[in-house]
Amino acid sequence: MRNILAIAGKELRGYFASPIGYVLIGFFALLFGWFFYTLLAFFERQSMQMAGGPGGAMNVNQMLITPLLLNSTVVMLLVFPLITMRTYAEEKRSGTIELLLTAPITDFEIIMGKFLGALALFAGMLSVTLLHMGLLFFYGNPEWKPIATGYLGLLLMGGSFLSLGLFISSLTKNQIVAGMITFSVFLLLWVINWVSSFVSPETQTVINYLSVTEHFDDFSRGIVDTKHIVYYLSFIATGLFLTMKSVDSERWRG
Amino acid sequence: MIEVDHLSKRYGSVTAVDDVSFKVESGQILGFLGPNGAGKTTTMRIITGYMPATGGTARVAGFDIFEQPIEAKRRIGYLPETPPLYPDMTVREYLAFVARIKGVRQHVGDRVAEVMRKTQTADMADRHCGKLSKGYKQRVGLAQALIHNPEVLVLDEPTAGLDPRQIIEFRQIIRELAGSHTIVLSTHILPEVSQTCQRVVIINRGRVVAVDSPENLTRRLKGAATVLVHSDGPADQVEPLLVGVPGVARVGRGEPVATGASFEVETGQGLDLRRELAAAVVQQGFGLLELRPMRMSLEDIFLSVITDETQAVAPAGETADA
Structure with missing residues (x-):
């Protein structure tokens, strides 16, 4: 555990020793702020119009927070390849992988450390958005439970992407190659359910199950289903396992 | 360790x-x-x-x-x-x-x-x-x-x-x-x-x-030793004298010198021929200006080991695959 934390700490410090961490958090905050502003403006106008009519107040969770969280998953899709592409590729290129692989630590500890470091950076990005949620609580009266499950869903989905990105980064020395492959695979997993209307119902079930976004919908609506948690956790475990195998085979090939 | x-x-x-x-x-x-x-x-x-x-x-x-x-x-x-x-x-x-x-x-x-x-x-x-x-x-x-x-x-x-x-x-x-x-x-x-x-x-x-x-x-490599001989006699006359000494394996020209000529004389394993070489030169009336064994540097050993693995330095059981 000590070793995992040492690696995670090094990874996290690595993001902030260079501009990477600041740029990622800063521009994530900018985009999230823009989504927040436009959705809020839209929500405000709708509420004004509705206020005159019969229906009563609109639901801020459904109208504002759910689409906001869904929008930020799109940003994750674009940003995560940038986080993970350097994790292994950079160590291999600069030769520091020799330090890690000859230190008295296990491959599992190195991989877990890198994974948790990247996850901590993502948590840092998300923590910026708590400010916007604070504003909603200050001026309005949203339900906190769907927000909490939404964030849990984001973390799980983020973890899945990160573990997959880590694996892809472990396959190459070249950051750009790692980044591009990661982005393409993420996008494929994203849109894989587009075919569901043309295929047989059985295939449709499988494809929907594979889709990363499909599992997130329930979280954003405040539903915590074990099915989805199992999906994300097994996704993460598979990604980390593949990374371990890749690092191990790299050792043999030299 | x-x-x-x-x-x-x-x-x-x-x-x-x-x-x-x-x-x-x-x-x-x-x-x-x-x-x-x-x-x-x-x-x-x-x-x-x-x-x-x-x-x-x-x-x-x-x-x-x-x-x-x-x-x-x-x-x-x-x-x-x-x-x-x-x-x-x-x-x-x-x-x-x-x-x-x-x-x-x-x-x-x-x-x-x-x-x-x-x-x-x-x-x-x-x-x-x-x-x-x-x-x-x-x-x-x-x-x-x-x-x-x-x-x-x-x-x-x-x-x-x-x-x-x-x-x-x-x-x-x-x-x-x-x-x-x-x-x-x-x-x-x-x-x-x-x-x-x-x-x-x-x-x-x-x-x-x-x-x-x-x-x-x-x-270990000194077995096949090299001796530097510098004489003031003409090169083409001194060289056959050195070659004629029993035990000499090879005679090569040394570095160019101001007077006479210098030679690098390789002798067989474990032989010290300095005495015989000196006698051969002096008996013919030429002056012997310098006579010294040349120590093989690690560099020479390295090169000889690398270029020819059949050399004596190779450990027993080692076969050449050149």
């Missing part, structure tokens, strides 16, 4: 290391000598647990690097050919990180200060690793290898790319570390071996071609 036993490493059909065996006693400095691409780095990477061998074993302080990697790695400090530095970290941050992953038990800050003093890097403590000069990078690399006070130090070409003054300083640091650490260092620079090492392993094309002390290697 280090036992390497019939180690081999194949990449597909390429054999990088072929049946390499040697031992290093505690406190010794072993020089690993060979041309580029001989398999030095591969052997070191196997010993340090960076990659597994395809055959054979390597034990460090009694721990098999493949069976008990964590225990063995705790006892090894490794400086790869390029020092494994993170350019964005300061020297102090970097060493503190390495101390943590290498399981330094004492207070990390104290230990970092200690190795920075030993490697003379304290004045660069707050500089980013990426901004260091080559010499300092190498020293920080050494500090990194020393941080957990390992029994064994493995240094891959530690002086490559340094300027002459830095090389001297770096060798001095290495010599100071000997005794408290067992050191394996690789190089393709020969004087480095005779200056720092007590034992030499010469490796070529993945095979060990000689293991001995630098002095013994020199002595």
